[in-house]
Amino acid sequence: MxxxxxxxxxxxxxxxxxxxxxxxxxxxxxxxxxxxxxxxxxxPQNIIDACKKSLDDGFTHYTNSAGIPELRKAISTKAFYENNIHCTAKNVLVTPTKHAIFMAALAFLDRGDEVIMEDPNWVTYDAAIRIAEAKPKFVTTSFDDGFVVDPAKIEDSITPKTKMIILNSPSNPTGNVIPRETLEEIANIAIENDLMVLSDEIYENIIYEGNHFSIASIPEMFDRTITVSGLSKTYAMTGWRLGWAIASEENLKALDIIQTHSISCCTSFAQPAAVEAITGPQxxxxxxxxxxxxxxxxxxxxxxxxxxxxxxxxxxxxxxxxxxxxxxxxxxxxxxxxxxxxxxxxxxxxxxxxxxxxxxxxxxxxxxxxxxxxxxxxxxxxxx
CATH class of the missing domain: 3.90.1150.10 (Aspartate Aminotransferase, domain 1)
Incomplete structure (x- = not known):
């Protein structure tokens, strides 16, 4: 059954x-x-070639559950210089982006906890919340307002059971980018109410106007934010299933417990290619x-x-x-x-x-x- x-x-x-x-x-x-x-x-061919080389070199066995050191360093350096997230390699877990979302739900949500998220939103958030036996709470956004979330609506949705806020910017399905000032208001709400934030930034490099802003770059938010992103959209690597989570060392340990008991680690020979993607020609x-x-x-x-x-x-x-x-x-x-x-x-x-x-x-x-x-x-x- x-x-x-x-x-x-x-x-x-x-x-x-x-x-x-x-x-x-x-x-x-x-x-x-x-x-x-x-x-x-x-x-891109340079990424494919890096993967071929890792196979030719016999790099086909288990890696550290959190990822190879070179990749964790490349991701943390990118997050620091591009997104102003003050992190190191110790704050990075290499994992498929969608898997990171499910791990965050399982690691930090208990039965009956409430999670606030935008509506419309990517349906996987709802699924992850429900599988963790928590409850999604939708905050409606409006076509006429460009589908940008109103922080006041988030604040009005908070109850004693609220545990987490999920954000996605740029957004699937609407393509909207949450303005920095809006994210700063949401950060204040999260701090005042002792809430975690799961920030899905998989489209962070596909922006046409303005700049991407990571809520974890706000100093008081780093310890309460799980930032997830990856290579699928930026480098046309959807089939490679390579992404990451960035979090405090304590929160990362919780995620890694699930990683070790589920997928063990990401595909070994793909990880050097991910290093090439991040550090190579753009x-x-x-x-x-x-x-x-x-x-x-x-x-x-x-x-x-x-x-x-x-x-x-x-x-x-x-x-x-x-x-x-x-x-x-x-x-x-x-x-x-x-x-x-x-x-x-x-x-x-x-x-x-x-x-x-x-x-x-x-x-x-x-x-x-x-x-x-x-x-x-x-x-x-x-x-x-």
């Missing part, structure tokens, strides 16, 4: 849709997919971000020509979260779009109750696909 804790966790809407699209394509359907949060670029990363910005601007312009759709201009990541006019549920809307227009987008409801009335569109695909896909959506919207 399935455990009670798992019965309350829905399947991933994004993965389910991706599987459906793959099945339809295998049957010959001409599907344009804007559904997956994955760069369409190839991992020109391909910069070119990729520049290309994403061009695609964002193209997609926004085309969507604004479509009757019944509205869209914000996101500052980061590679998603748009348009609002549509027809009064139908987003799951039905997106199913009809897939069946009738052969375009795959993700229902807004997959990202929380407040995502209803929107859908997520990933522009991590070619300009040709964006133009053709949005042309199909334009025709589809005229039929509603």
């Amino acid at each position: 399935v455990s009670k804790r798992l019965m309350g966790v829905p399947a991933s809407g994004t993965i389910a849709l991706s599987n459906l699209v793959s099945f339809m394509k295998s049957k010959g359907a001409d599907i344009i997919s804007f559904s997956m949060g994955e760069p369409d670029f190839t991992t 020109n391909e990363k910069e070119a990729m971000v520049k290309e994403f910005r061009k695609r964002r601007d193209l997609a926004v312009d085309l969507i604004r020509e479509i009757r019944g759709l509205e869209v914000n201009v996101p500052q980061g990541a590679f998603y748009l979260f348009p609002r549509y006019a027809p009064k139908i549920r987003s799951e039905i809307m997106c199913t009809k779009m897939l069946e009738e227009a052969q375009v795959a987008v993700t229902p807004g409801s997959a990202f929380g109750p407040n995502g209803e009335g929107c859908f997520r569109l990933s522009y991590a695909t070619s300009e040709e696909q964006i133009i053709e896909g949005l042309s199909r959506i334009k025709k589809f919207m005229f039929t509603l």
Whole structure:
């Protein structure tokens, strides 16, 4: 029998849709997919070569559970100089980013604890909280306000059971970037109420306007923040499953207990490649971000020509979260779009109750696909 804790966790809407699209394509359907949060670029060659070398060198056995020293140092140096997080290699645990989120939930949440997070949000947070037998509390954000969270709403949601706040900036699914002043207000709230913060910064290097700000860079916040990030989005390394958590040594020990009893360590021969990714040439990363910005601007312009759709201009990541006019549920809307227009987008409801009335569109695909896909959506919207 399935455990009670798992019965309350829905399947991933994004993965389910991706599987459906793959099945339809295998049957010959001409599907344009804007559904997956994955760069369409190839991992830079210098990173691939570093991995090949580690294999040729026979680096194929267990590593330290927290990661090889060179990688932990590279990550901490990056966090210090790019994000102003005052950490050392001792504060870094190498682990898949999604795994870091689940470990943080299991390590720091007890049954009945409450966790505050934005709505809409990436559905994995909800799943991690529920598997830890804690309770998610949604703080709604608004399309009209660019989906930026209001610190006052966070403060109003706190109860004696509140243990943690989860933040994601830049955001999946909306692409919004939380302003520094907003994060500073949230930090004050966390300090005053003795709360932990889980800060998911996986899109930290994909920002088009403004600058990324890490809440853990605020001195009083470091000891109460788990910062997670990784290589998947920045270097087109989604299949490598390499990321990290940055935390105080005490909090890191708690995470490492779960690491040692679950995956033991990250893939050994991939870790030298991760060092190369972080410390090697960054020109391909910069070119990729520049290309994403061009695609964002193209997609926004085309969507604004479509009757019944509205869209914000996101500052980061590679998603748009348009609002549509027809009064139908987003799951039905997106199913009809897939069946009738052969375009795959993700229902807004997959990202929380407040995502209803929107859908997520990933522009991590070619300009040709964006133009053709949005042309199909334009025709589809005229039929509603």
